[in-house]
Amino acid sequence: MNIADNAKNRYSTKVFDPSFKLSSQQVNAIKTLLRFSPSSVNSQPWHFIIASTDEAKQRVATATQDRYSFNAPKVLNASHVIVFCTRTEIDDNYLQLLLENEEKDGRFATPDAKQGQQNGRHYFVDMHRSDLKDAQHWMEKQVYLNVGTLLLGASTLGIDAVPIEGFDSAVLDKEFNLAAQGYRSSVIVPLGKHSEQDFNAKLPKSRHSSDYLFSEC
Template sequence: MTLNDAVLTRHTVKAFEPGNTLPQADIDTLLNVLQNSPSSVNSQPWHFVVASTDEGRAAIAQATTGAFIYNEPKVLNASHVIALCMKSDITEAHLQSVLAQEEKDGRFASADAKAGQDKSRRGYVDMHRYELRDVPQWMEKQVYLALGGLLLGAAMLGIDATPMEGFDQRALDLSLGLREKGLTSVVLVSLGVKSDKDFNAALPKSRLTREEIFTFI
């Protein structure tokens, strides 16, 4: 499948066929996409909870009740559901962990290069913490970068996907024990095989024209 094919054929699936399990090799590829997603100053302020069992999906489905009940089948009938989460804050421990991993992976040719990267990242964190005072929003933006890659990656593999903001974030945080880990949920993605009840599959894709959304200078 070409990239053009993927972006034109992908859609938000409205119903999954239960009982279908995606190949582990494809899931591993998508996890690789998430792990290697870009983020501002390589801050990586995220965590991903992957549910592939009945128990796991049921735990996530606890957040799709009440006003969000329409999304419950998309969780329970999927093969895998991924909760994309962000850290509640950029902590000193996280900054040290990222820096240590960069050093382990050979990112620094010298001690000065390591110090420079650390200073630059901390500069951005301090700017968002003290001047802009928007650290949560900044971290959330990084999670949505990962979401875009995940959806495109799924499309390239021919995997049906549904991104969902329609869930009770507090309920999910409590169900998965996220707050005790310094995390909070941002968005869900269900992955699986669409059913014949997926009405969105038959609808034409609709986007604004290039003339309306592009300016060439």
């Protein structure tokens, strides 16, 4: 199966098999997908909580109470749950950390290349920090790029998943003390294997037609 087939066959899992657990190899592959997702100017404005124990998943599920209670079983019955966290600010100290990491990893052949990367990243970050004043929204866009990478990548590994925005982020942020760490929760993605009771596994996918979507010139 090629990756286009995975894109056609993956779907949002509604009911997970609670007896299924990801292997250590699968977990490591998921971590690789998360680490190597693209982001604008390599900003990587994210952090991930990986909940695998019943206790940890119960902590995540505290944010799926009341009006979000329909999502609690997905969190509790999945093998692992990824909480995607977004930085609350992108300051100069963080930009320096990025630059130092890139230098350590051999990204710069010359001092001019390093300076060019620094200047280019500052140009776009400053645009969102100062001109557009939408740095938080811009960083969350990068996190959603990562969510897409995970969803498609997980399907190639034979892992079912579902992205969830239906949770109380304030509750989850407090549960994991995220504000003090400079993050806020944005998306939850449970991972595992769908149950035979998952109605969505049997339904055909529905997407706009190619004629509606594409203009080729």
